[in-house]
Amino acid sequence: MRYLKKTDRYNEILNTAIHILIDEGIASITARKIAAHANISVGQIHHHFKSVGQLKAQALLNVTEQVIEKAELANSNQTIIEKIVNLVSPLEGHGGLVLRTLWNEAVFLAERDADIKLAYKESTLKWHTTIITLITQANEDNILAVKAPSELAWRLIALSCGIDTLAIIDECKFDKTAIKDHIMAVLYNEKTLPSN
Numbered sequence: 001m002r003y004l005k006k007t008d009r010y011n012e013i014l015n016t017a018i019h020i021l022i023d024e025g026i027a028s029i030t031a032r033k034i035a036a037h038a039n040i041s042v043g044q045i046h047h048h049f050k051s052v053g054q055l056k057a058q059a060l061l062n063v064t065e066q067v068i069e070k071a072e073l074a075n076s077n078q079t080i081i082e083k084i085v086n087l088v089s090p091l092e093g094h095g096g097l098v099l100r101t102l103w104n105e106a107v108f109l110a111e112r113d114a115d116i117k118l119a120y121k122e123s124t125l126k127w128h129t130t131i132i133t134l135i136t137q138a139n140e141d142n143i144l145a146v147k148a149p150s151e152l153a154w155r156l157i158a159l160s161c162g163i164d165t166l167a168i169i170d171e172c173k174f175d176k177t178a179i180k181d182h183i184m185a186v187l188y189n190e191k192t193l194p195s196n
Contacts, residue, residue: 010048012038017059022098026105026116029056057119060106064123067099068130080138085183087131088156089176090164100164128153144187152186159186 016038020029031042031052049055068087075083090096103120110117131153138144146152163179166172174182 006048009040009044013040013045013048013055014058014062017055018062021056021059021063021102026056026060026102026109029059051115053113053115056113057115060102060116060119061122063099063102064119065126068126072130080134080141080143081184081187084131084134084138084156084187085180087127087134088160088183089179090160090167100167103164124157128157131156155186156183159183 013034016034017029020033020037029052031045034040034045034055035042045052045055049058071087072083075086078086090100106116106120106123110120128150132149135144135146135149135152139146139149159182163174163182167174
């Protein structure tokens with residue numbers, strides 16, 4: 001085991017947990033597995049995290065924040081409506097599969113793990129806050145006229161989670177265009193566009 005500053009060791013442990021989380025899932029994170037991957041003692045993990053549950057939760061939260069940040073960067077040149085639609089749309093490809101698997105596992109584990117439940121809640125609130133920010137910006141730019149941005153953000157999240165959950169069933173998969181059409185329908189059917 002090589003010597004690292006406290007913050008460097010903390011980050012090394014957390015990054016190791018994130019790699020295990022992405023490759024194998026939340027439940028696969030154990031103190032022994034992290035210690036073996038990071039070539040450290042199990043005691044080091046408990047020195048930096050009060051529990052393995054807290055470490056799992058922090059790893060889940062970090063992955064969610066990274067996904068939101070990547071989405072914001074990828075959408076930086078788009079219109080505000082496109083940003084909202086893309087932030088709400090379930091991710092595609094391998095990244096989408098990994099995130100969908102993690103979210104489904106987190107929902108299951110949250111029922112019996114307070115740390116995971118808190119991370120799931122914080123991740124969802126971060127997503128919610130990001131959507132509210134975009135809706136508010138669209139209101140200020142007179143693109144939307146939403147009276148309750150928070151409520152609309154929750155409806156959009158519910159739609160996204162529902163579509164994501166149905167994606168498990170092959171016959172219920174939507175293509176990207178259909179998903180975006182459903183999100184746009186929520187925006188238009190809520191009479192959120194300003195009247196001219």
